[in-house]
Each structure stands twice: as C-alpha cells, then as structure tokens.
Amino acid sequence: MSYGIVEDHDMPAAVTLLLVLLLVVGPVAAQPADCNGNGLPDVGENLPDCDQDQLADVCEYAGVQPGHALRFVGLSGYVMPGPTLAGGAITIEAWVYPFDAIGKRSIVRKSPNNYWLWIFGGQPRFGYLGSAGSTYRIDADVPPLEWTHLAVAHRFGSATVHAYVNGVPVSGTWGQEPAGDPLVDAGPVHIGDNPTGDGKYRGLLDQVRVWSVVRGPAQIEADRFTTPDPNTPGLELLLTFDAGGGDQFENAVTGARSEPAVLDWVPLAACLSCGPDANGDGTVDLADLAIVLRGFGSGQATRGRGDLSGDGRVTTTDLALVLSQFGLVCE
Secondary structure, eight states, X not given: OOOOOOOGGGOOHHHHHHHHHHHHHOOOOOOEEOSSOOSOOSSSSSSOOTTSSSSOOHHHHHTTSOEEEEEEESSOOEEEOOOOOOSSXXXXXXXXXXXXXXXXXXXXEETTTSEEEEEETTEEXXXXXXXXXXXEXXXXXXXXXSOEEEEEEEETTSSOEEEEETTEEEOEEESSOOOSSOOOOOSOEEESOOTTSSOOOEEEEEEEEEESSOOOHHHXXXXXXXXXXXXXXTEEEEEOOTTOSSSXXXXXXXXXXXXXXXXXEEEEOTTOSSTTOTTOSSBOSHHHHHHHHHHTTOSSOOGGGTXXXXXXXXXXXXXXXXXXXXXXXXX
C-alpha cells in the first residue's frame, strides 16, 4: 500500500509557514499528562483527558466503553434488518465522531419511508414520513473530530421532540409538523447511508440504538456511557460494533446481522496514546513532527503514518495537533 509520501521540496506553503512559526515561537512548555484526568468535565466529568485538549476524543471516550467503533469514509453505508416502528414512539441514540461538517451525513435511516437521524451542515436532523412528513431541525452544533452523543425522543403524531446533545436538552423546529404514525416499511435499516440519494456518513459511529419508547433525560444520561441490557423493554436496535473484526455486525437485541461487507473496525482501548504522540514514545517532539511531515498528503494513513485526527488523512489538522501540544511529556 502506498501512502503518498511528500518530499521536502513539495512541502505546501502552509506547512512551511507553520514550521517557521514553531522556530520563532519555540515549543510550548512541557506539561505532564498523567492520563488519569485533569479535573475537567470532559466526557463523563471524571474521565481521562489524555491529550489535555479538553475535548471528547477517541481516547477519552474509550476510557468509558473500551471496544470498537466503525469507520465510514463517505463511500458506502451498511444494511441490516431493523425495527419498523408503526406507532407509539421512538428514541434514537448514537455516539458520533464526524470527520467534517459538510452537507448531509446520514447516521441511521429505516428505508425508505420510516424514520431517520442525520447531520446536515454540522447540525442534527430527525424525521419520519407519515400522512405528512418533515424533518426536525435541532439547534445545536456537532463539531468535527470530536465525540458527541446525540439522542432524540418523539411520540408519533405529536409536535413535541425531545433532543439532547451530550445529555443536554436542546431546542429545534419542524420544517412541517408531521401527522399520524410513520408509514409501515418492510425495508432494511441503513447505517451510515441514505438509500434515497446523497448523504453517506464520514466519521466514526458507536453505540447506535433505536427504542420504541420515549426515553427521558435521566434514562438517556444514565446510559450514555454504558451499554444497556439488550433485554431492556422498548430497546429494538443495539449496535455496539464490539466484534472488532469480520464482515458483519450484529443487533444485540435480536441477533440479526448486517449484510456482509468490508468493515473498517477502529479499536477504542483506553488511552491508546498521549495526544499527538505519533510514535508512542511518551513525548510530543520532533520525531512526531517528522512523521506528520513525511506522511503529509496521504489519503490512506494510520496514526503511525501521521493521521492523528482519525480521519484517514494527513493534513494541516494533524500538523496543528503536533504544534499545539509540542513538548508535551506523557507520564
């Protein structure tokens, strides 16, 4: 596999400028990273902030539920049997780590005329088709390259939607208030895909859940960082992606499996590394900067090849991560 290494004489002007800034300003003062938390309310108030950036990264989230996530690169999604909710209520939950905030990014959709949850322009959207149909626009941002927990709960036929971002209630508006129960559809559930058009997801997904009940804020908060019992009343779809290998994933509630496909499993072991320490030697230094520069421009990169943001590419985002944490010493 070729990683498209960029030679020094091909270095983009932005990279050269950042190197000059590093030489002029000098490295930031080394600071310890004990990977046991810094007292900040990151992802669970007491979880580790291994790279000390005050963000909910893969490392921090993995400290809660070690296992695997699934990576999507915007080329295809995955199909599996799923619940058809013909009445009553629905709650959809998912941990998302989008690679960008561009256009429509579908998380889960019952194909083609039932319920859906996606991100559009960096903001969540929920909807379903009934005797009328519309999408509920949630007034909250889902930043790229961060883990965010999304939840939306709704009783069909009503105008009320309860939406939560990282457990915090947020408001929104209907484009057109839907009426009645959703259309009954025997089609499958699409994960990371929109079967009716564009909108394939780019990023990581974990803990995708669909319920046939309205979950309250206390219930959503209680299960944000844990995996619910598959036998919990009202739980219809539970995707943990913790198989960690193979060409299918499973609904832990019913045992139904996705159609065979090439899956990109991403391990989420607690504190895999210390921030932008690309070579894992415990220090963010010139060696890590060199790894990023050698891999700059690669479109099929790994962490060891300079992809520190987890989006499969080596870009100025990865370079900025090294420069912002330069000199960091990990205990």
